[in-house]
Amino acid sequence: MSTAHGARARARIEVTAAIKDEARRQLAAQGAARLSLRAVARELGMVSSALYRYFPSRDDLLTALIIDAYDSLGENAEAAHEATASPFERWITVCEAVRGWALDHPHEYALIYGSPVPGYTAPDATVPAAARVGLLLIGIARDAHQGAALDRPAPADDLRPEAERMAADLAPDLPPEVVTALVAAWAQLYGLVGFELFGQFNRVVEDRETFFRHAVGQLARGVGLVPGPR
Amino acid sequence: MSTAHGARARARIEVTAAIKDEARRQLAAQGAARLSLRAVARELGMVSSALYRYFPSRDDLLTALIIDAYDSLGENAEAAHEATASPFERWITVCEAVRGWALDHPHEYALIYGSPVPGYTAPDATVPAAARVGLLLIGIARDAHQGAALDRPAPADDLRPEAERMAADLAPDLPPEVVTALVAAWAQLYGLVGFELFGQFNRVVEDRETFFRHAVGQLARGVGLVPGPR
DNA sequence: TGTACATCAGTGAACGCGCGTTCACTGATGTAC
DNA sequence: TGTACATCAGTGAACGCGCGTTCACTGATGTAC
Numbered sequence: 001m002s003t004a005h006g007a008r009a010r011a012r013i014e015v016t017a018a019i020k021d022e023a024r025r026q027l028a029a030q031g032a033a034r035l036s037l038r039a040v041a042r043e044l045g046m047v048s049s050a051l052y053r054y055f056p057s058r059d060d061l062l063t064a065l066i067i068d069a070y071d072s073l074g075e076n077a078e079a080a081h082e083a084t085a086s087p088f089e090r091w092i093t094v095c096e097a098v099r100g101w102a103l104d105h106p107h108e109y110a111l112i113y114g115s116p117v118p119g120y121t122a123p124d125a126t127v128p129a130a131a132r133v134g135l136l137l138i139g140i141a142r143d144a145h146q147g148a149a150l151d152r153p154a155p156a157d158d159l160r161p162e163a164e165r166m167a168a169d170l171a172p173d174l175p176p177e178v179v180t181a182l183v184a185a186w187a188q189l190y191g192l193v194g195f196e197l198f199g200q201f202n203r204v205v206e207d208r209e210t211f212f213r214h215a216v217g218q219l220a221r222g223v224g225l226v227p228g229p230r
Numbered sequence: 231m232s233t234a235h236g237a238r239a240r241a242r243i244e245v246t247a248a249i250k251d252e253a254r255r256q257l258a259a260q261g262a263a264r265l266s267l268r269a270v271a272r273e274l275g276m277v278s279s280a281l282y283r284y285f286p287s288r289d290d291l292l293t294a295l296i297i298d299a300y301d302s303l304g305e306n307a308e309a310a311h312e313a314t315a316s317p318f319e320r321w322i323t324v325c326e327a328v329r330g331w332a333l334d335h336p337h338e339y340a341l342i343y344g345s346p347v348p349g350y351t352a353p354d355a356t357v358p359a360a361a362r363v364g365l366l367l368i369g370i371a372r373d374a375h376q377g378a379a380l381d382r383p384a385p386a387d388d389l390r391p392e393a394e395r396m397a398a399d400l401a402p403d404l405p406p407e408v409v410t411a412l413v414a415a416w417a418q419l420y421g422l423v424g425f426e427l428f429g430q431f432n433r434v435v436e437d438r439e440t441f442f443r444h445a446v447g448q449l450a451r452g453v454g455l456v457p458g459p460r
Numbered sequence: 461t462g463t464a465c466a467t468c469a470g471t472g473a474a475c476g477c478g479c480g481t482t483c484a485c486t487g488a489t490g491t492a493c
Numbered sequence: 494t495g496t497a498c499a500t501c502a503g504t505g506a507a508c509g510c511g512c513g514t515t516c517a518c519t520g521a522t523g524t525a526c
Contacts, residue, residue: 158444184448222448
């Protein structure tokens with residue numbers, strides 16, 4: 001039959017997905033440190049050793065979840081990114097997509113941007129997925145630069161060599177001072193999101209959406225983006 | 231004897247400190263999730279049940295460590311804060327003290343600013359210690375404001391009500407737009423520190439000290455602080 | 461189309477481990493008279 | 494100063510728990526001829 005090759009392969013894909021879904025559910029309920037292979041298997045009605053047909057160890061399951069989380073966040077941000085709006089507006093939209101995704105998936109967010117899981121070091125396979133949001137922000141700045149809608153931030157003498165090195169690595173077509181501002185804004189965006197998510201804003205910030213929109217607008221200005229039509 | 235009341239009490243203080251020190255050592259070695267009462271007791275040559283004379287549960291030990299960490303960070307930042315320098319310079323110095331402390335105590339930093347420990351919620355007793363760095367930054371802005379050395383950031387219409395509420399809560403003597411900028415800068419500072427500490431800057435930022443100094447200088451400007459003599 | 465063999469998903473038992481917490485106890489230190 | 498009693502730090506055994514991983518196995522699905 002033409003499905004000769006398919007049935008087992010499809011089953012494998014489905015079970016793999018079911019394992020990751022259940023693992024994500026447990027992640028959302030209790031956090032990464034408490035994620036347990038035995039509990040996942042139990043919930044799926046399997047015996048714990050059966051999971052080893054799909055993931056050679058707990059760490060490999062964790063790695064798969066991390067890559068999925070980066071990709072899910074990246075897709076979310078990319079989907080929010082409408083090429084028609086002005087760079088400034090797109091910047092705000094992408095930042096809001098990051099925040100929205102984080103609020104919807106707090107434990108997945110903690111998994112990728114929170115404190116590292118002890119005893120676990122992410123393999124290089126996570127790098128491309130992890131870079132997606134950063135690349136998106138660089139792309140927005142690039143669009144503004146090409147449309148001559150980018151005000152260069154003030155350059156800093158002592159940062160010059162590092163700025164040039166970073167620009168050569170990340171975006172050779174952008175002015176170095178824009179690249180350093182981008183990287184700083186990128187980190188600061190996650191400061192804002194993390195503080196809200198991890199409770200540091202409790203009893204401090206109430207209208208968090210407005211506060212966030214305003215703060216990332218300031219970040220955009222720091223990069224050289226200005227409000228206004230494309 | 232005059233030490234009648236002292237011997238037992240002093241022993242208690244010393245053992246309590248020894249437990250916390252050992253716990254901190256394990257925190258530094260493996261992170262909060264792996265902190266175990268039994269391992270602490272083992273290392274101290276005690277039996278695990280003996281710890282219950284000092285801390286009623288593992289969570290109480292964690293709480294003590296969290297408060298100590300906030301206080302240690304706060305003291306560090308306060309010590310770095312020399313009232314003689316200009317507000318702008320003091321801002322930079324305090325930010326650098328935060329970063330320095332974080333690099334020296336990565337797991338303690340993760341304990342207080344990383345993802346929450348699953349199943350643990352910090353009691354209110356941690357609040358005053360947690361506020362110390364924030365109060366320091368507010369104080370710097372206040373000094374600048376009183377010395378007429380503070381440029382007000384541009385106000386934002388839609389943020390106005392929230393800004394006034396926050397100002398009333400945190401610093402009624404400062405312009406509301408300064409207070410929101412302060413809170414945003416505070417969160418962003420921890421974004422910069424967290425990204426460096428948790429490895430997101432690997433292969434991206436190399437000269438991290440210069441990069442950080444420049445980035446927090448920009449944060450200061452966002453609050454309205456300007457370089458220059460007091 | 462039918463048969464012989466190879467692949468592989470899932471089973472169930474077991475290994476060895478560490479954990480937080482409770483409890484009745486011993487013996488030293490501190491207190492009251 | 495001396496004695497009787499109360500306090501409290503630390504012991505050791507036990508309870509009940511969950512974990513990751515290995516291994517020999519069964520039986521169904523897929524492949525080659």
